[in-house]
Amino acid sequence: MTQPYVRPDVAALLEIANRPGAKRAVDVGLADARRMMHASRALFDAPVDELAVLREVAGGPCPMRLYDARSERAAGPVLVFYHGGGFVLGDLDTHEPLCAELARLTDLPVVSVGYRLAPEHPFPAAPDDAIAAARWVAASPGELGLETTGLVPSGDSAGGNLAIVTALALRDEPAAVPVLAQMPFYPASHPTRHYLSLDAFGEGYLLSRASMNWFDECYAPHRTDWRYDPLAKPLAGLPPTLVVTASLDPIRDQGRAFAAACEEAGVTVLLQECEGTIHGFLNLRKALPSAQIDLARAVAQLKLLLRRSVA
Incomplete structure (x- = not known):
């Protein structure tokens, strides 16, 4: 069987992650798994460089944080970001480096959404918060301090799922401004179907099948609900x-x-x-320098889509 191509920086990280005794989220329990994700930021993610704006946003339906490379800007689109972590781990802090870099590279304000997590708040708390947060941002409330002309939902993994779900919800019941584009990173977009990539990479490639099963048990989704499985809903009309x-x-x-x-x-x-x-490579940019190139390329493609969308 042909071995898959592995980048040198990825191979070095996997060698560390796969050493005997290394723990996964499923191995350590909820509190320690959350601490491990916070520790991963310090060990493996890029630092947060200076931004003109980095502040908490009050008044929304859930905790939010605003990132902007400009201290002042005209009316324009806002990128709404949903963090990954299997709907169980992650928060505004774990994804701060990525959100800050997205603000710099896109030259858009980025609002990071701290939706409720399972198992304390099982499905559908996360999509409820995600959709409500996007509607709130679209309405340009005074607490946000921005005049929003359009939304760009984005997120990684579980957050990619929430970005897609939000785009579908706002397609069917539009917010105060349109969704101009969406950018899900490695999204959990069809979790009810078994795919071959799970067999090929479900062990030894950082995210494990066992951890994914644990996330699902915590999240306790309604498996036929489109807010869990977006491909259960027609996609025509998405941005x-x-x-x-x-x-x-x-x-x-x-x-x-x-x-x-x-x-x-x-x-x-x-x-x-x-x-x-x-x-998860976008949260590992210190350990995986190649991830910065991937992120820059994605942003360049997003800008192309936005130019077409507003033309």
């Missing part, structure tokens, strides 16, 4: 879409399936598959 996947990801094929379904439904869609890298 221009950029799907970013990782070739060594157990949920890679979910992202591919979502991109294919978008194309079949007549949605403008781009699929960027990042060869030789793993799930």
Whole structure:
């Protein structure tokens, strides 16, 4: 059997992650799993450089944080970001480096959404918060301090699922401003179907099948609900879409399936598959310098979609 291509920086990280005795989220319990994700930021993620704006946003339906490379800006789009972590882990802090870098590279304000987590708040708390937060941002409330002309939902993994769900919800019941584009990173976009990438990469590539099963048990979703499985809902009418996947990801094929379904439904869609890298690479940019190139490429493609969307 041909071995898959693994980037050198990814191989070095996997060597550390796969050493005997290394613990996964499922191995340590909820509190320690959350502490491990916070520790991962310090060990493996890029630092947060200076931004003109980095502040908490009050008044919304859930905790939110605003990132902006400019201290003042005219009316324009806002990127609404949903963090990953299996709907169980992650928060505004774990994804701060990524959100800060997205604000710099996109030259858009980024609002990071701290939706409620399972198991304390099982499904559908996360999608309820995600959709409510987007509607709140779209209305340009005074607490946000921005005049929003359009939304760009984005997120990684579980957050990619929430970005897609939010775009679908606002397609069917529009917010105060339109959704101009969406950018899910390695999204959990078709979790009810078994794909071959789970068999190929479900062990030894950072995100494990066992951890994914644990996340699902905590989240306790209604498996026929489109807010869990977006491909259960027709996709026609979604905004221009950029799907970013990782070739060594157990949920890679979910992202591919979502991109294919978008194309079949007549949605403008781009699929960027990042060869030789793993799930979660955007939160590992210190350990994986190649991830910065992937992120810059994704942002360049998003800008192309936005230019087409507002033309």
